[in-house]
Amino acid sequence: MESFSTKPFSANGREYCPPNQPVAVICLDGSADEYLDEALARNLMPNLKQISRAGYRGMARGALPSFTNVNNSSIVTGVSPEKHGISGNFFLNPENDEEVMMNSAAFLRADTLLAAAEAAGRKTGVVTAKEKLRDILSAGRTNGIAFSAEKAKEAKKGSHGIDNAEQYVGEGTPEIYSADASLFVLKAGCRLIERGDADFVYLSLTDFIQHKYRPTDETALSFYQDIDEQLGKLMAAGAVVGATADHGMNAKQCADASPNVVYLESKLSDEFGAGFRVILPITDPYVHHHGALGSFAVVHAPSSADLVKVMDWIDHLEGVTEVYDRETAVRKLELPSDRIGDLVVLSARNVVIGKTPEHHDLSHVATGLRSHGGRYEEMVPFIVSEALNPTYRQKADGDVRNFDIFDFVTNGIQA
Amino acid sequence: MESFSTKPFSANGREYCPPNQPVAVICLDGSADEYLDEALARNLMPNLKQISRAGYRGMARGALPSFTNVNNSSIVTGVSPEKHGISGNFFLNPENDEEVMMNSAAFLRADTLLAAAEAAGRKTGVVTAKEKLRDILSAGRTNGIAFSAEKAKEAKKGSHGIDNAEQYVGEGTPEIYSADASLFVLKAGCRLIERGDADFVYLSLTDFIQHKYRPTDETALSFYQDIDEQLGKLMAAGAVVGATADHGMNAKQCADASPNVVYLESKLSDEFGAGFRVILPITDPYVHHHGALGSFAVVHAPSSADLVKVMDWIDHLEGVTEVYDRETAVRKLELPSDRIGDLVVLSARNVVIGKTPEHHDLSHVATGLRSHGGRYEEMVPFIVSEALNPTYRQKADGDVRNFDIFDFVTNGIQA
Numbered sequence: 001m002e003s004f005s006t007k008p009f010s011a012n013g014r015e016y017c018p019p020n021q022p023v024a025v026i027c028l029d030g031s032a033d034e035y036l037d038e039a040l041a042r043n044l045m046p047n048l049k050q051i052s053r054a055g056y057r058g059m060a061r062g063a064l065p066s067f068t069n070v071n072n073s074s075i076v077t078g079v080s081p082e083k084h085g086i087s088g089n090f091f092l093n094p095e096n097d098e099e100v101m102m103n104s105a106a107f108l109r110a111d112t113l114l115a116a117a118e119a120a121g122r123k124t125g126v127v128t129a130k131e132k133l134r135d136i137l138s139a140g141r142t143n144g145i146a147f148s149a150e151k152a153k154e155a156k157k158g159s160h161g162i163d164n165a166e167q168y169v170g171e172g173t174p175e176i177y178s179a180d181a182s183l184f185v186l187k188a189g190c191r192l193i194e195r196g197d198a199d200f201v202y203l204s205l206t207d208f209i210q211h212k213y214r215p216t217d218e219t220a221l222s223f224y225q226d227i228d229e230q231l232g233k234l235m236a237a238g239a240v241v242g243a244t245a246d247h248g249m250n251a252k253q254c255a256d257a258s259p260n261v262v263y264l265e266s267k268l269s270d271e272f273g274a275g276f277r278v279i280l281p282i283t284d285p286y287v288h289h290h291g292a293l294g295s296f297a298v299v300h301a302p303s304s305a306d307l308v309k310v311m312d313w314i315d316h317l318e319g320v321t322e323v324y325d326r327e328t329a330v331r332k333l334e335l336p337s338d339r340i341g342d343l344v345v346l347s348a349r350n351v352v353i354g355k356t357p358e359h360h361d362l363s364h365v366a367t368g369l370r371s372h373g374g375r376y377e378e379m380v381p382f383i384v385s386e387a388l389n390p391t392y393r394q395k396a397d398g399d400v401r402n403f404d405i406f407d408f409v410t411n412g413i414q415a
Numbered sequence: 416m417e418s419f420s421t422k423p424f425s426a427n428g429r430e431y432c433p434p435n436q437p438v439a440v441i442c443l444d445g446s447a448d449e450y451l452d453e454a455l456a457r458n459l460m461p462n463l464k465q466i467s468r469a470g471y472r473g474m475a476r477g478a479l480p481s482f483t484n485v486n487n488s489s490i491v492t493g494v495s496p497e498k499h500g501i502s503g504n505f506f507l508n509p510e511n512d513e514e515v516m517m518n519s520a521a522f523l524r525a526d527t528l529l530a531a532a533e534a535a536g537r538k539t540g541v542v543t544a545k546e547k548l549r550d551i552l553s554a555g556r557t558n559g560i561a562f563s564a565e566k567a568k569e570a571k572k573g574s575h576g577i578d579n580a581e582q583y584v585g586e587g588t589p590e591i592y593s594a595d596a597s598l599f600v601l602k603a604g605c606r607l608i609e610r611g612d613a614d615f616v617y618l619s620l621t622d623f624i625q626h627k628y629r630p631t632d633e634t635a636l637s638f639y640q641d642i643d644e645q646l647g648k649l650m651a652a653g654a655v656v657g658a659t660a661d662h663g664m665n666a667k668q669c670a671d672a673s674p675n676v677v678y679l680e681s682k683l684s685d686e687f688g689a690g691f692r693v694i695l696p697i698t699d700p701y702v703h704h705h706g707a708l709g710s711f712a713v714v715h716a717p718s719s720a721d722l723v724k725v726m727d728w729i730d731h732l733e734g735v736t737e738v739y740d741r742e743t744a745v746r747k748l749e750l751p752s753d754r755i756g757d758l759v760v761l762s763a764r765n766v767v768i769g770k771t772p773e774h775h776d777l778s779h780v781a782t783g784l785r786s787h788g789g790r791y792e793e794m795v796p797f798i799v800s801e802a803l804n805p806t807y808r809q810k811a812d813g814d815v816r817n818f819d820i821f822d823f824v825t826n827g828i829q830a
Contacts (some may be wrong), residue, residue: 033452034473034474036450036454037448037467037472038453038467038472040455040456041464041467041468041472042467042468049456052452052453052456052457053456053457057452057453057456058449059449061764061791189562191417214812251812251813252813254812255809255812255813257812266811273505295599316746321747328730331731332736349476349814350812350813350814355543375790376476379791379794394672396667397629397666397668397672397765398670399763399764399765399767
């Protein structure tokens with residue numbers, strides 16, 4: 001019988017004891033639980049249904065802001081953004097006053113548990129739909145495989161741990177705005193495990209489908225059916241599978257389906273004068289998804305501003321649900337103090353925060369905006385393919401976080 | 416063919432246009448969505464499964480605090496607690512400084528839509544598991560039927576609109592700490608509609624099962640199976656059925672399964688001296704459920720207290736997630752300003768707020784506390800048995816509230 005390293009390893013103060021079998025963790029990007037519910041109601045996810053009974057399906061609390069880079073970083077480090085430093089997809093770098101993508105591992109302040117797993121003898125593999133995540137997810141690893149669906153054709157042995165990724169997976173590089181971008185990732189993960197090229201795998205999907213389709217839309221249902229098929233293949237290959245999400249997804253639109261936006265920088269300028277910079281950490285290269293509109297923003301105020309007054313004024317804006325100064329945001333939202341401006345702002349279940357009307361290209365979201373970033377996309381599915389041991393069954397009755405998923409699949413299953 | 420009044424009626428600024436068929440709305444007390452998921456995964460809710468496909472199943476945002484009286488009052492009035500005045504199960508009445516149950520219709524400040532439906536010619540019926548709700552739910556009605564499972568044997572034609580309720584339902588008065596207390600309500604509702612004694616019905620269950628059992632426990636699964644059977648009977652009787660919940664439910668315990676409590680009055684006294692009164696609005700006669708421990712509390716501070724300082728101190732307590740002064744609680748949580756003390760406090764997904772250790776009898780929750788009251792029990796299922804019309808299908812993409820359920824079942828279904 002094939003043997004897999006069961007040597008314990010640690011990362012960021014947590015210990016992981018991997019089982020003698022392949023381990024696969026999936027980040028089902030943007031998977032509000034309703035997507036699973038609707039697919040299950042139509043008998044499209046038989047493997048997930050089986051997991052509900054034989055394994056574990058519950059809900060976990062994600063990290064805020066409920067964005068992709070933030071939560072993927074939490075999942076692979078096992079800690080909150082306060083500790084790993086990734087506070088968004090995008091930020092105003094205080095070191096040079098530049099607004100930049102937060103895609104580089106250089107911004108990551110915690111070690112990844114993937115690197116620790118590799119050092120302990122596991123063959124690690126990372127496949128991500130979006131190229132933007134590859135660098136962060138690869139941090140600290142020296143041998144493992146790491147490539148994206150988006151740039152599959154560019155994968156090279158030296159830099160990505162694999163040559164000819166398209167051939168390996170058996171599919172061409174998918175269009176990033178597609179279901180295939182995610183399915184490519186799952187298929188790659190199956191192949192890695194089936195062939196024994198990796199036995200400790202993290203698979204991170206993309207939320208194009210969820211941004212564009214309701215849970216009951218045929219396209220979404222079909223997508224989850226396809227996900228379920230891959231879930232079955234991973235289990236059939238002997239893997240214990242953990243699945244969670246980086247964030248949920250809600251419609252953020254007015255009655256006429258136009259985007260329901262609070263243009264915060266405009267409003268601040270109108271009320272208090274120039275000098276306010278509103279940064280939208282949802283910003284990423286994938287503008288079709290959301291037009292850079294999410295339910296979380298940070299405000300950099302001019303030094304002359306009366307922050308208490310500004311905070312109170314923002315708190316009274318229709319659609320704003322929470323406003324925190326920096327210290328409180330660190331304490332309540334577990335955010336890194338130097339990367340969140342002076343104030344952080346969250347908006348309602350059906351409201352997004354924008355910068356100025358001119359800043360946003362709404363052409364791709366004009367007739368329907370589904371997005372995330374706030375409190376109402378914080379709760380996500382949390383799935384383990386095998387039965388939990390008594391300790392973790394008890395632990396599941398606590399405030400489980402999505403970034404506990406590697407803990408559960410390594411330490412939490414029955415021997 | 417039998418005909419039902421389709422005369423529109425209004426309550427609290429909302430108009431309702433009932434369909435020419437019986438209408439039944441169910442409050443699935445304490446039904447976190449996970450209860451439905453687990454029962455569905457085991458094929459125990461075929462009628463709900465069918466509704467997911469042919470009707471509508473989604474999530475709605477309840478009223479805060481996520482307690483029974485608050486949300487039942489919202490459901491039957493269609494408005495927030497700020498407008499209907501019911502801020503808990505229990506409060507400190509500022510008019511006479513007495514701590515009392517908030518069970519009386521005398522505390523209700525809004526008309527019920529049930530009274531308006533009755534006035535418009537519908538035959539209304541209310542059946543509630545807990546006697547504590549009967550008075551509020553009956554407010555303003557003159558002819559309709561209203562009785563509780565708990566006190567079924569005491570129902571009289573003159574006061575309850577029905578004699579011999581036990582015989583009518585075909586079952587004896589159930590024990591309040593039981594699944595039967597809820598099932599009696601559903602059976603009564605079916606009987607009322609099947610016999611034509613009521614055609615506009617509100618059925619409010621009790622959450623004993625959810626307080627005591629996880630979604631995967633056999634007792635909970637069996638309970639939801641029984642609920643589903645009654646759901647099917649209501650639909651078979653021709654009713655359009657709406658179902659939602661007053662609140663969700665989460666485990667609130669430490670690793671050893673003992674209650675995870677912040678004793679707020681004790682802590683305030685230790686820090687700031689005597690004079691603070693912490694009121695726990697979850698308090699009700701059903702102590703077996705929760706030991707008066709929930710995730711929401713109000714603080715009445717002595718006049719000498721520095722409220723800003725006290726608020727900030729509470730906000731720093733481990734386990735506390737939100738603290739608001741009165742004005743902010745009214746604005747952000749839609750609460751009635753005169754019934755919430757000086758400060759309102761919410762606690763985390765796995766934390767409850769207590770008064771003092773001496774105040775609580777923990778004997779019924781010593782080895783497992785599941786409770787509610789806070790932000791993490793705010794989101795609840797929202798179910799309509801028939802397909803939504805295009806306007807309401809669009810509306811469902813907004814920030815739907817649990818107290819929109821009568822709106823959806825009357826105005827929202829396809830003609």
